[in-house]
Amino acid sequence: MDRLEIKASYLQAAQLFAAKNDPRYYLKGILLTPENGGQIVATCGHKIIAIQDDELQALADPIIIELGGPITGYADIARIDGLDDGRGIVTMYRGGNIVKTAAWSKVDAKYPDYERVMPQPHRESAGLVGVGFNAEYMAICQKAARLITGKKDTFVKLSFGAVDTDIITVSFGAENVRMGVMPCRIK
Template identity: 30%
Template sequence: MKIKSAMLRAALVCVAKNDARYYLNGIHITPKYIEATNGHVALRLEHGINTRRNIIVQFIGHIPVRADMTELTFGKSLLATHYDAHGQRIGFTAIKLLDGRFPDLDRVVPTMVDHNINPVVQAGLLSYPEKMFGRERKFIPMQLLPSGKESAVLIKFDTTVNSMYGNPKFVVMPCRDSAFEVVKEFLG
């Protein structure tokens, strides 16, 4: 299965690192989507490839910056082979299949918008789009689409990001309303 390397790199930004919920340490590939979450953010991309697989893949290493396409091989050895824009092989990354049940992102991605809501979110989570999409361009406009005080906030991107990355659905989980009071109490 061949997938755009940029999509995989974007998803890897949202993957959990050494989480006890081991299935969050990988990218979920379904017949329609590439999905990743660390419990604080979630990303869903439409990959546009023909596959029937529903798997969780953990990358043991990085995807080369010059990689344009990545081929995942699930034969005797599990391997990601990376190709540049000219189709030349430029590297390999070991991969591992994770057994587990990936969270249902249909339950997380908001379907309605309520602009009267002002959810509290952790500032660092809003830096993820720059990490996901900042390799190709430096200016990445985004719009926050809240759906409820305790519901995920959907981030909307421009048409260029949408076409390059398969209409990304990026969501940020909100903090509790009491976050300001908790910080004030414990950090002064």
């Protein structure tokens, strides 16, 4: 499969969660995987998003792509060309018209086991009093929710694990999207 079309908002939201300047170069990429019903995954190690999209089930193998720049702008569809070559172009469309293009290249690495740290819905708080987190990461979760829903007044729900070191689950009603923020120590 040399070409893939996905919702542009999914790719834009994932780009918000990818690392910017990190020695772990693979975290600067976005994982596209056919596993678990097809997933778009991005993390910087402090915040994470996994978006389920059936279109990715057509991929033969997982691939990590690093975009050559931000893919901002109003678009409906993102077409990723060149999957067989390991580099290509992401073309963003709105109403059939091209609104943005960006180069991408394959990151030759193994992506971390994201399912190990992903928020799990069955965990409940056992009297947790408080937890610290970076508010900027919550703002990114809010921005991703707005991108995906297309609504300006999207609200997020925070769910906490049993202890203050569990990942904080951030949800907004889209069942195919999981987001999380790692807690931090407050001195």
